[in-house]
Amino acid sequence: MASAQETALSAERQDIRNRWLLSAPALIIILLAAIGPLFIVLIYSFLAAGPYGDVEWKFSTDGWISVFLQRDIFDDTLSFADAHLAIFWRSVKLSIGTTLLTIVFGFPTAYFIATRPERTREMWLFLITIPFWTNLLIRTFAILQIIRNEGIINTLLIKAGFINQPIQILFTDTAIMIGMVYVYLPLMVLPLYASMEKLDFRLVEAGYDLYASRFAVLRRIIFPLVKPGVIAGSILVFIPSLGAYVTPSLLGGGKNMMLGNLIELQFGQGRNWPLGSAISITLMAIVMIALLAYVRNAGSSEVRHG
Amino acid sequence: MPDKNAIEVRDVSKLFGTGDAQFAALDNVSVSIRENEFFTLLGPSGCGKTTLLRLIAGFDYPTDGQILLYGQDIAPLPPFKRPVNTVFQSYALFPHMTVGQNIAFGLEMLGKPKAEIEARVAEMLKLVRMEALKDRKTSQISGGQQQRVALARALAPQPKVLLLDEPLSALDYKLRKEMQIELKRLQHETGITFIFVTHDQEEALTMSDRIAVMSAGKILQVGSPWDIYDRPAVRFVADFIGETNFLHADVVSANDGRATVRLSSGKEIPATFPSGSSPQGKVTLVVRPEHARVAAPNGTSAHVGHIENVVYLGTDTHFHVRLDDGTPFIVRQQNSRNGHNGFAKAERVGIEFGQDVAQILKD
Amino acid sequence: MAKRRFDLKALPGFTTIAVICFVALYLPIIILVAYAFNAATSTSEWGGFSLKWFASAWNNDQVIDATIRSFQIAVLAATFATIAATMAALATTRTKAYRGLTFKYAFINQPLMVPEIVTAVALLIFFSRIKVWTGYAGLGYLIGAHTAFCIPFAYLPIRARLESMDLTLERAAADLYATPFKAFRRVTLPLLWPGILAGFMLAFVISLDDVVITNFVKLGGQDTLPTYMLGQIRRGITPEINAISTAFLLLSILIVTLFFFASRKRD
Structure with missing residues (x-):
């Protein structure tokens, strides 16, 4: 008969073996249909472009060079690819802008929900949750219908006599930003609310007791305590903004591309898969850097969804 | 009463962690628990009492040693193969089942026929006086009722030993008192061996046939409540259970369980000592506060000192005395209706011992 | 005053x-x-x-076709994802840290960390290779891709539920002679059920809503409702899209409402 300590050891080993077996399906699916293909993208970025899309299996750094530089057709000299740089700049600019605007609007909204009485709080939270889970395409479409030249804003303004010509909002950077703030706002409000819900309002009372003004209470007490929520929300908004595809392609049109559209272009009409791969890897690298910065800041607490 | 052992714990150690962080939750513990006994493991939190209970239940395996249930080593068996049931501190009632379904669970798992299960559940409900609540969800009954269901559930499969892990700690004072009596009744009616874990010395003294006092992974003393209270073997036991005075003394003579010691006042008094020890030289004595009296100093006084504080407690008065050798000494005297005991702060008093009140400690 | x-x-x-x-x-x-x-x-x-735009959408074979396909994919992907996520959640909760645990967390949550467009082109490349090798041209690619990105969403509520579950309940079951399998079936699974349901609903909605990955992975004639709508919006706006969106919204709200109350009402 096995001794108790042998039983304990083999039980522990078996437990860990079982845990690997149990997680195997999820790990394999994600490996095959999410992580693994990323390595193929990395490989493709170092291959030569095929004439009709796809790649030729020979090593080439052309894909990477073309991310930021362009080769002159006549004299082979390299110069900065202004078009690509502009798209990178627009993506970063609009993503940061979107993040900041969602904080500006999301912070008071989350605070508003968190300070509602227990009974109605659920309802307000529910109202934020619905857009969170409704189709991003539909919500982008809703914005598109409002801001286009024949949309309700321009129609009303013209009817009211403020303007004779519709204001061109659609197909501008502003349109993309409005759309992204609109679709990603719930992603900011939910983690903010999660950290505000835990806020101990006796601390606010203590602040007022110690002669703090409303602004001082907000800046010195509330904000520091809900900072983890602000950081989590910023990450949740910044990452999808940077990689946004649907919103800029519907609201930005062909001229105001973001990185997502640039990548699509290389796999479509551009027929430059290595360049598309290299841009994809670059985009992922920027996201990873942002995530690492977040992990550094927020300790080991994980990114929460919903 | 038969002296057959239900549980025998032999040289059991349980180590947690590795390397420098390793510590022994149980350090070479041996103890025998008799059939039909109400046995209590008593000690402060972290002393290893719950670990020992978990080893007997099978939720953990000992690093070393054996656990015998009626002679068979059960230490390597998983919990579902041991005829031992547990009443958990949190009760651990299944929230998705009714009271009746909870009680039936163990019997079902043992594959008992339906009719037998139903009869047994009814019997158990009657035993714990919960017949009316059979179809309630466990979240719809009070804490005290949950406690009874937990008991019924653990008793239903007629285990050879019932383990109780601080089962009364979540109840309020009055309910706890009621349940103490209830538990004694259940143990008496079912004739099952109970192993009870608690950190409450009063609870242990009230309910147990025998008590094992534990500290830092070791069992320090096993004995009847009377033994433990009046004949503590070591300082920790004396200190943990009730209030105690410690006095220095020199052994004058010792044989046959009786000793004579000289106090620092020069007075010689008789004392008892734990079996298996042979006291000599300088020793520590314990005297319970209620076994001494304050009186005007005279020739029969064991010690002389002055009163530092008088604390009135309703039933008793505590006299905090500073003996002439500097040792603090507390005397507890029962109050009578007509006024207090007549001594005031700063007054000089003599301490008088009753018959046979001093016990010599091993350490 | x-x-x-x-x-x-x-x-x-x-x-x-x-x-x-x-x-x-x-x-x-x-x-x-x-x-x-x-x-x-x-x-x-x-x-x-x-109501004419609703009627026109209803009589549009492409719309009906895409809707059916969307549901096929969502049901299958959410089912696979929920099963895999439940198993993974059981393997990664209620244990002391063991070697590989952090790795598993990172792995399972990876689809949340990478921009969708990157995963989309990665799958486009990978699946186009497989298609060349095997000649397979069915819905399997979409179902596989959807299953992968649904796993972290299904995993979240299941894991949360498991972590808030009282470990002593299973210990009590074992104490009452339940073998590990019986303890799981009679105690763990019934208590986990609301979490599994919530996980399934989340995965279902996420799959149903997906545009980007589907748009890149789909083969000819494999439009789902969102990719069909994307194509139509790009071509020009008709109120038919509004009608489809309205129906779609209604469905999403219904599922979210169910989810909201399923995950909140219990304890």
Whole structure:
């Protein structure tokens, strides 16, 4: 008969073996249909472009060079690819802008929900949750219908006599930003609310007791305590903004591309898969850097969804 | 009463962690628990009492040693193969089942026929006086009722030993008192061996046939409540259970369980000592506060000192005395209706011992 | 009248901004829904109430076809993802840290960390290779891709449920002679059920809503409802899209409502 300590050891080993077996399906699916293909993208970025899309299996750094530089057709000299740089700049600019605007609007909204009485709080939270889970395409479409030249804003303004010509909002950077703030706002409000819900309002009372003004209470007490929520929300908004595809392609049109559209272009009409791969890897690298910065800041607490 | 052992714990150690962080939750513990006994493991939190209970239940395996249930080593068996049931501190009632379904669970798992299960559940409900609540969800009954269901559930499969892990700690004072009596009744009616874990010395003294006092992974003393209270073997036991005075003394003579010691006042008094020890030289004595009296100093006084504080407690008065050798000494005297005991702060008093009140400690 | 009492929780302007946010979140959707009932062909003027765009969507074979495909994929992907996520959650909770645990967390949550467009082109490359090798051209690619990105969403509520579950309940079952398998079936699974249901619903909605990955992975004639709509919007706006969106919205709201109450009502 096995001794108790042998039983304990083999039980522990078996437990860990079982845990690997149990997680195997999820790990394999994600490996095959999410992580693994990323390595193929990395490989493709170092291959030569095929004439009709796809790649030729020979090593080439052309894909990477073309991310930021362009080769002159006549004299082979390299110069900065202004078009690509502009798209990178627009993506970063609009993503940061979107993040900041969602904080500006999301912070008071989350605070508003968190300070509602227990009974109605659920309802307000529910109202934020619905857009969170409704189709991003539909919500982008809703914005598109409002801001286009024949949309309700321009129609009303013209009817009211403020303007004779519709204001061109659609197909501008502003349109993309409005759309992204609109679709990603719930992603900011939910983690903010999660950290505000835990806020101990006796601390606010203590602040007022110690002669703090409303602004001082907000800046010195509330904000520091809900900072983890602000950081989590910023990450949740910044990452999808940077990689946004649907919103800029519907609201930005062909001229105001973001990185997502640039990548699509290389796999479509551009027929430059290595360049598309290299841009994809670059985009992922920027996201990873942002995530690492977040992990550094927020300790080991994980990114929460919903 | 038969002296057959239900549980025998032999040289059991349980180590947690590795390397420098390793510590022994149980350090070479041996103890025998008799059939039909109400046995209590008593000690402060972290002393290893719950670990020992978990080893007997099978939720953990000992690093070393054996656990015998009626002679068979059960230490390597998983919990579902041991005829031992547990009443958990949190009760651990299944929230998705009714009271009746909870009680039936163990019997079902043992594959008992339906009719037998139903009869047994009814019997158990009657035993714990919960017949009316059979179809309630466990979240719809009070804490005290949950406690009874937990008991019924653990008793239903007629285990050879019932383990109780601080089962009364979540109840309020009055309910706890009621349940103490209830538990004694259940143990008496079912004739099952109970192993009870608690950190409450009063609870242990009230309910147990025998008590094992534990500290830092070791069992320090096993004995009847009377033994433990009046004949503590070591300082920790004396200190943990009730209030105690410690006095220095020199052994004058010792044989046959009786000793004579000289106090620092020069007075010689008789004392008892734990079996298996042979006291000599300088020793520590314990005297319970209620076994001494304050009186005007005279020739029969064991010690002389002055009163530092008088604390009135309703039933008793505590006299905090500073003996002439500097040792603090507390005397507890029962109050009578007509006024207090007549001594005031700063007054000089003599301490008088009753018959046979001093016990010599091993350490 | 005394001065207005000082409200500890109020901050100036916050309520105004919050109300603006709620209005701004819902107004575009309400307008979108309103135009679905517009009799006029143009979406810029109101031509009276009509259900004709719903009828036209209903009679559009492409719409019906895409809807059925969307549901096929969502049901299968959510089912696979929920099963895999439940197993993974059981393997990664209620244990002391063991080697590989952090690795598993990172792995399972990876689809949340990588921009969708990157995963989309990665799958495009990978699956186009497989298609060349095997000749397979069925829905399997989409189902596989959807399963992968649904796993972290299904995993979240299941894991949360498991972590809040009292470990002593299973210990009590074992103490009452339940073998590990019976303890799982009789105690763990019934208690986990609301989490599994919530996980399934989340995965279902996420799969149903997906545009980007589907748009890259789909083969010819494999449009789902969102990719069909994307194509139509790019081509030009008709109120039919509003009608489809309205129906879609209704379905999403229904599922989210179910999810919201399933995950909140219990304990």
